[in-house]
Each structure stands twice: as C-alpha cells, then as structure tokens.
Amino acid sequence: MKAVCVLSGGLDSTVSCLIAKDLGYDLVNITFNYGQKAAKREVNSAKKISEILNAEHVVIDLPFIKKFGKSALLTEKEPPKLDIEELDMRFRTIQTMEEVWVPARNLILFSIASGFAESIDADRVFVGLSGEEATTFPDNTPEFVERLNKALEYGTLNQVKIEAPLCNKNKQEIVKIGHEIEKKLGVEVLKYSYSCYKDNGEDFLHCGVCESCARRKRAFLGAGVKDKTKYIE
Template sequence: MKAICVLSGGLDSTVASLIAKQKGYDITCLTFNYGQQALKNEISASKKIAEILGAEHKIIDLNFLSEMCELSECGLKTGDIPSISEENLDNRVVAEQTMKKVWVPARNLIMFSIASGLAEAICADYVYCGINEEEASTFPDNTMEFMDRFNKCNEYGTLNKVKLEAPLYKMNKDEIVKKGIELEQKLGLELLKYSYSCYHENPEFIHCGICESCMRRKRAFKLANTEDITTYKE
C-alpha cells in the first residue's frame, strides 16, 4: 500500500504523516517550495521527519506560486507576518485578518492536485494532509467542504480516484499534540521535536513565538498538559 504525505514539517502534517506510517503505508513525503520565508527550516524539518519515517522525500519547486505570492503581497513571501495574542486566537474577526495576510493563492488546491497526480503515477490511493478543525475556522481550504469537493474532482481527475485523507479533521491543535505523542510512544519514534511551525526563517529551529502559527503551537502543548519541547524567541 502506498500513500503520498504533504509534509511542510509543521505539527499538523507531521502527525498526519505519522498516522499514515502507523497504518502501514509505504510513504512518499512532498514538501513544496513557493518562496516562503521559512523554506529552509521547513525543508530541514521535513527531511528529518521523512528520514525517521523511512519515507522517500521530494521537494517540489513552485516558481509560479512564488510569483503569485508576490502579486498578492502574501506575508509568507514578503516577510510582513502579523503577530497575534493568545486571547485573540479564537476571535474570528482578528484571526481572519491575520489569515488574509498569510494567505497563499490557491495553495492547498495546487499542492493537493500535484500530490494527487504523483499518487496516481505511483499507484497510490491516498494523499495524507494536515487539515484540521482549528484552522478550518479561518482557512477555507482547511474545511471538510473543501476536502469533500476536492475528492469529488479527483473521482474524475484521476483514473484510480485518488482520495485526500485528513485524519486530523475533527481535532484541535492540543488533540493533535496528544495524538502525536500517543503514536510516538506506540511506534517508538520521536518526531514532534523536529517539527517546525514558525512562519519566519530562524536559525537552529528557534521559533519566533509571536506569529499565529507559533501561538497556536504554544497553546496546543499547554492545553495538552505536556512539555513543550520547542525553543521560542519570545
């Protein structure tokens, strides 16, 4: 059995990949380069995680998406990345504003389509991703509606009807941390400590601690009542 894992090296995609491993799939991990600020850290994290999983790792360059990020003035490309307080993470109005500043045009649609094409080429039936309930509250391409419609397209767009799998879709970040730790213990692997969530490029895997992705990571470990092994600047 084969599966493609879309792996940014972040918390969600790491745990989703771990679930694919636990299910016994022969995994190929894909990391996408669209000119994001944290590219070097994401590649380092995803390479290490793929190595631990015993998976093949591929980096896909998306120069055209990088150009679209410039046109849309996406903060992940320009470096104009907003910060957010913990108390505002669940404030829909504030969180939607920060989302718009880091929105990459059609990112998941493009990445999942490429992953589906590779899956079809290697006779894999599934593409695993880190779509989850917490981010679905503000990112429309993290919702079940998006996933259901994407899978409907794949019924016509791939001969083997490749299916997008989102094993975390009912989970918030703290539940994802708990699931990751549970699977690490079950499989005898250590992955979470190598994951990288920050929107910024930082040396030695240090997280900024104030961007939305860092704030959600911080809160997740706190709510999971487990030690946060991440090093933050703030």
C-alpha cells in the first residue's frame, strides 16, 4: 500500500505524513523547490523527516513558479510579521495572506504530485492543508480538495485522491495529533519540521517573528507540548 506525501517540511505537512505512516502506507515524500526563500531549509527538513520515517524522498524543481506574482516568499520583500494576538484578526490575516500568496501554487503542486502518484501506482496523495490557514487561504479549504478530487477522477486513470486529514484542524490540534503519533510510532520528527518563511542560514533554525513562526509558537504553547524548535527571537 503506497502513498505520496507532499512534504514541505512544515508542521502541517509533517503531521499529515505521520498520519499516512501510522495508517500503514509505504511513503514517497515529495518536496517542491519553486524558488521560495526557504527552499534549502525546507528540503533539508523534509529529507531528515523522510529518513526518520523510512520514506523515499524526492525533490522536484519548478523554477517557472518564481515568475508568478510578487509574493514575499519569492521576492526580496520582507515576509509579514504578526504578533500572536493578531493571528485571529481577520482583516490582518487577509492582508498577510495576500502578501505571501503564490498564484495557483497548491493547484500546481498537488496536480504534479497526483501525476507522480499515478506513475508509481499509488492512488493517495496526502497533503498538509489546515483549517487554521483555510480561514484565509482558499486553496486550504475542504471545498478546494473536494473539487480537485473531482477533477482527478478524470485527470488520472487510477483516480488518485487527495487526502487532507487536517483540513478541519487548527495548529494547536495538529501539534497534539502529531505528538501522539510520535509517541505511538516511537519517533521524533516535529522538532525537525520547518515553518519559517525565511532561510536563517542553518537547518531547523527559525526566525521566531514571521507570521508562520508566530503560529508555530502558539500551536505548541496551546497544545501543551514542549516546543523544541530553535528560534532566533
């Protein structure tokens, strides 16, 4: 029983990967390098996690995406920062979503992952979409997954299905789920996940002040799970 995981190395995709592992799938993890600032750290994080989970790891380069839009993930723009108390202010998170939005990114990545899955006779692609990010990112919603799966019924001969087991969970719940599976499987991978928007010059080292780092900090704190992440601030 084989499955593909889209593993950015981030918290959500790492827990999605853990869920697939716990379900008994033989995993092939894909990390996409599309020119994002943190690509090197994301790839190294995903490689480490894949080694721990005894999964094959594949890196796919998509340099053309860097030409899309003006996302702070792809340009010299400073990624958005939010204080923890701002994370639930919808007007602010809509603003920051627009700053980091990469046009059609998830649609492109998940389509490629689905084609890859078909090529290796896998019919499941696990992705790390979260309910918390779905409040502002339309391509994190259950509706997005449902409609993409409908297209995949026609776009793949083996009807590959996208599995988004966390799309109704906030990050606090995601940390709890990940921590429980870690204990069950006797592994430790959450500390090797990489959430930061930046490359801070060292593997697993987070800036601690970008919006993504703020969400990570809040998640571990709210879950009551020790945060072993290394932060600059």
